[in-house]
Amino acid sequence: MARLIAISRHRIATDGKGVTTLVAFHGCPLDCRYCLNEQCKGDAHKFSDYTPERLLDEVWIDDLYFQATGGGVTFGGGEPLLHPDFIVKFRRICPPEWKINIESSLAVPTHSLQKVAALVDGMIIDVKDLNNDIYHAYTGRDSHLLMNNLQWIAEAGLQDKCLVRLPLIKGYNTKSNVSRSRIQLAVMGFRHFDEFKYIIK
Ligand code: SF4
DSSP, rough: EEEEEEEEEEEESSSSSSEEEEEESOOOOOTTTOOOGGGGGGGGGSSSSEEEHHHHHGGGGGHHHHHTOOOOEEEESSSSGHHHHHHHHHHHOOOOTEEEEEOOOOOHHHHHHHTTTTTTEEEEEEESSSHHHHHHHHHSSSSSHHHHHHHHHHHHHGGGGGEEEEOTTTTTTOOHHHHHHHHHHHTTTTOOOOEEEEOOO
């Protein structure tokens, strides 16, 4: 059972290949200064709890779109790796043709990542910045969980499943910090990157 804040259908080329449905969990261990999704940290009572079976019933309506386009379900949030058992169960009961992705900051213990890494088709990882001072200033947390998990992915040889998002964050990092993070990740064997700028409203 997990609390969801949104089920967003018919997304194209935003969080995975083909047509995807984004399933967003409540809860996140980070405290990003420009949080892109503040409801995931707000009052949980206005949202509903789902079992994997209930979620499958609801997203099944797009089965034909998923199968025809090579799409599927992307778990985001909030932090999906706070709910690894939910994702494992959903993967087991959904059609094997559906592609399952996660969008994660990896700010979780490694055993949570290990439960889902082999089962999902793709991992979109928002690292913020690999410099611990910048990471701490921006997220309010130390980066050791992120770094442990990146190292584990590299040792497991799963880098090609990952798209690493490298944001330029006004007031926190610079283009040269972004380049340094990218080089550090490339040395670890990561090859797919998405560099972009946070739009601050
Ligand atoms: S990781 Fe995402 S959801 Fe969590 S605080 Fe940062 S921006 Fe918000």
